[in-house]
Amino acid sequence: MLKGDPLANVLYVDLTRRQYSVERREDLFRDNLGGSGVAIRLLEEECPKGTDPLFPENPIIFAVGPLTALFPLASKTVAMFKSPHTGNLGESHAGGRSAIAIRLAGYGAIVIKGASRSPIYLAIHGNEVFFRDASSLWGMGSCFTVGRIIRENEPGAGVRTIMRIGKAGERRISYASVTTETYRHFGRLGLGAVFGSKNLKAVVVSGSGKIPVKDPGEYRRLYNEIYDACTLSQAMRKYHDLGTSENVLPLNALSALPTRNLLALKLEKAENISGETMARDYLGRRLACSHCPVGCIHIAALHEPYQDEPYFYKTSMISYDYEPIYALGTLLGITEPSAFLKLMNRVEAYGFDAMSTGVVMAWATEAFQRGLISEKETQGVHFDWGNYQEYIKGVEKLVSGEGEFYQALGKGVGEASRIYGGEEFALNFAGNEMAGYHTGPGAHLGLLVGARHSHLDNAGYSIDQKFTPETLPSPEKLAEMILKEEEWRQVLSSLVLCFFARGIYNPEVVQRTLSCAGFELSEGDLHQFGRMIHREKYRFKEREGFSLESLSLPQRVYQTPTPLGEIKEGYVREFLMHFSLKVKEGP
Amino acid sequence: MKKVTRLAVSDTERCVGCQLCMFACSRRVNVVGLESSCIKVRSVGGMERGFVVVVCRACPNPPCAKVCPTDALKPRPGGGVILNKDLCTGCGKCREACLIGAVFWDESQSKPLICVHCGFCVNFCPHSVLEVEKEENA
Numbered sequence: 114m115l116k117g118d119p120l121a122n123v124l125y126v127d128l129t130r131r132q133y134s135v136e137r138r139e140d141l142f143r144d145n146l147g148g149s150g151v152a153i154r155l156l157e158e159e160c161p162k163g164t165d166p167l168f169p170e171n172p173i174i175f176a177v178g179p180l181t182a183l184f185p186l187a188s189k190t191v192a193m194f195k196s197p198h199t200g201n202l203g204e205s206h207a208g209g210r211s212a213i214a215i216r217l218a219g220y221g222a223i224v225i226k227g228a229s230r231s232p233i234y235l236a237i238h239g240n241e242v243f244f245r246d247a248s249s250l251w252g253m254g255s256c257f258t259v260g261r262i263i264r265e266n267e268p269g270a271g272v273r274t275i276m277r278i279g280k281a282g283e284r285r286i287s288y289a290s291v292t293t294e295t296y297r298h299f300g301r302l303g304l305g306a307v308f309g310s311k312n313l314k315a316v317v318v319s320g321s322g323k324i325p326v327k328d329p330g331e332y333r334r335l336y337n338e339i340y341d342a343c344t345l346s347q348a349m350r351k352y353h354d355l356g357t358s359e360n361v362l363p364l365n366a367l368s369a370l371p372t373r374n375l376l377a378l379k380l381e382k383a384e385n386i387s388g389e390t391m392a393r394d395y396l397g398r399r400l401a402c403s404h405c406p407v408g409c410i411h412i413a414a415l416h417e418p419y420q421d422e423p424y425f426y427k428t429s430m431i432s433y434d435y436e437p438i439y440a441l442g443t444l445l446g447i448t449e450p451s452a453f454l455k456l457m458n459r460v461e462a463y464g465f466d467a468m469s470t471g472v473v474m475a476w477a478t479e480a481f482q483r484g485l486i487s488e489k490e491t492q493g494v495h496f497d498w499g500n501y502q503e504y505i506k507g508v509e510k511l512v513s514g515e516g517e518f519y520q521a522l523g524k525g526v527g528e529a530s531r532i533y534g535g536e537e538f539a540l541n542f543a544g545n546e547m548a549g550y551h552t553g554p555g556a557h558l559g560l561l562v563g564a565r566h567s568h569l570d571n572a573g574y575s576i577d578q579k580f581t582p583e584t585l586p587s588p589e590k591l592a593e594m595i596l597k598e599e600e601w602r603q604v605l606s607s608l609v610l611c612f613f614a615r616g617i618y619n620p621e622v623v624q625r626t627l628s629c630a631g632f633e634l635s636e637g638d639l640h641q642f643g644r645m646i647h648r649e650k651y652r653f654k655e656r657e658g659f660s661l662e663s664l665s666l667p668q669r670v671y672q673t674p675t676p677l678g679e680i681k682e683g684y685v686r687e688f689l690m691h692f693s694l695k696v697k698e699g700p
Numbered sequence: 701m702k703k704v705t706r707l708a709v710s711d712t713e714r715c716v717g718c719q720l721c722m723f724a725c726s727r728r729v730n731v732v733g734l735e736s737s738c739i740k741v742r743s744v745g746g747m748e749r750g751f752v753v754v755v756c757r758a759c760p761n762p763p764c765a766k767v768c769p770t771d772a773l774k775p776r777p778g779g780g781v782i783l784n785k786d787l788c789t790g791c792g793k794c795r796e797a798c799l800i801g802a803v804f805w806d807e808s809q810s811k812p813l814i815c816v817h818c819g820f821c822v823n824f825c826p827h828s829v830l831e832v833e834k835e836e837n838a
Binding site: 183213217257294326329340404405 | 716717718719720722723726727730731732733734735736737740741742743745746747748749750824826827
């Protein structure tokens with residue numbers, strides 16, 4: 114790395130003592146680049162073995178990378194922590210303005226430890242850190258309002274990130290998100306609950322500094338090349354035009370669109386809730402993360418009349434993507450866009466992870482229909498496919514945390530089904546809820562073995578779509594493909610490059626961009642680095658009790674044939690054996 | 701006859717808030733980051749309501765120049781101002797005089813950052829929010 118690059122500055126914040134300090138960690142960044150690579154090292158340093166995820170000892174780590182603010186699309190922030198949802202490695206990525214703000218505030222990573230006795234929020238403006246009283250924000254009904262108030266009270270408009278939690282995080286729902294810039298999320302593994310456990314309502318970071326570059330001439334040439342590749346080529350068109358919701362119709366056509374808790378794979382009225390319909394009838398605005406020309410963030414404008422008075426309307430701006438459409442739409446049998454958007458709006462206001470919330474309620478619906486739970490448990494909520502009003506009531510109950518049933522539901526589908534039954538149809542993957550693909554074994558096994566149990570760890574769903582039932586790869590071959598993809602993605606996420614830009618940032622381009630930041634690495638070095646970071650994550654997981662051998666898929670996944678045919682238990686066992694052997698081989 | 705160029709914001713409704721213009725402006729003077737940017741994109745008050753592009757609008761009779769006590773800021777042909785850094789004392793009156801907030805500040809040198817209307821940022825606006833206007837200057 115280049116001499117004096119502020120990337121090597123790690124900000125340590127102690128919420129218990131309300132103190133902070135900065136350390137130069139040049140070796141840490143030189144050896145681990147940034148993002149995931151740096152974050153897993155810091156997690157190992159800061160998180161004692163066996164730490165309770167909701168105890169003050171659990172650290173929150175944010176890391177960005179050497180390319181952040183240097184080149185377009187290196188705008189993700191990696192968050193690492195011990196997950197209250199899985200009890201194991203927690204890793205979550207979000208964009209918005211977060212990465213640029215952290216980097217230009219003069220940091221490569223931020224470590225937050227301890228817990229405050231009363232609600233606070235952190236304001237980090239360049240080299241100054243403030244511990245602000247957040248008592249008046251605690252318990253507020255909507256995450257949107259919290260963002261607005263902080264926005265009006267803090268400097269740095271345009272060059273700041275405001276990461277905050279909603280009521281779900283305050284109540285320590287194990288899949289509560291941290292929302293940033295209103296529409297981006299550190300989702301899935303419960304970072305919001307970790308914030309809540311520390312009485313930390315929000316973290317504001319602002320910065321507009323500068324960073325060094327090696328060869329300004331080469332830098333500008335390469336910048337222009339990448340900019341052209343992002344804007345002129347077709348590589349990223351899909352994300353800009355319809356966004357990820359473009360996936361609805363192709364997956365439906367393929368019979369791979371999870372519908373009604375995976376009881377079906379085709380939705381009768383899929384076109385109603387497709388990316389095309391959403392764009393035509395609801396798209397109100399597109400947004401971009403800072404330093405990204407693509408602008409994949411799609412915001413729907415929902416125009417609704419009030420029922421109690423004529424000519425009184427409200428317009429809500431609600432983000433949508435493929436995964437929320439799957440989880441809060443198709444999986445719950447909701448085909449009406451306005452119904453999906455109303456439910457989504459509520460989930461956003463409280464700061465739940467949309468995917469886990471949808472999967473949990475899909476399980477509740479089937480359990481309710483089968484009589485495993487009754488109105489007594491649901492407190493009068495009639496979970497029923499397509500009935501969004503009942504699902505909204507369910508979300509209200511969930512956030513209130515009243516009653517044992519909703520408390521269990523607030524710990525995920527694994528916990529709820531363990532207590533109330535129905536594990537065979539609980540879409541539980543190693544403690545995390547299913548993603549929106551039933552394309553074949555790659556999708557499900559990729560999610561199961563992915564280091565953070567995210568469909569984006571290795572994109573197994575994408576591997577599936579390269580095959581037919583006749584050409585289905587052997588379990589060993591699939592294990593090899595999944596592992597290879599996940600290892601390369603460690604490089605991308607250590608450079609905090611958006612995975613949507615993976616087609617542009619090939620190994621050669623990565624090498625050249627890194628050279629501008631003062632990192633001279635060969636292609637072989639990069640691949641070796643990816644393997645090493647992957648194994649580091651696995652080492653942490655195993656330290657905390659994870660074992661590949663104990664994994665299994667929910668029965669429902671076996672019972673519902675994929676476009677590549679039925680998934681066989683023998684295939685899964687063999688896959689896990691090969692995957693485990695490959696991971697044990699070391700880097 | 702010489703052509704003068706002027707940067708113009710043609711349609712903020714098309715702005716997605718990517719801020720590539722801000723990065724371009726600093727890069728133009730070989731600064732990586734945002735420290736030397738003379739253009740800023742911020743939300744109207746929540747991204748859902750869109751963006752404001754704050755940049756010098758090339759006033760024909762610029763208030764910033766009028767209040768400059770040392771004549772460091774001189775009106776520029778075609779609108780806007782030209783900064784003579786040697787004359788600038790960093791008093792900050794220009795910044796206060798600009799209603800739209802388009803006089804940015806270089807904290808390290810304690811001097812204003814003034815848009816020169818070169819149009820470099822326009823090349824990096826992927827959604828046609830910015831444009832360069834050209835006019836004949838007698």
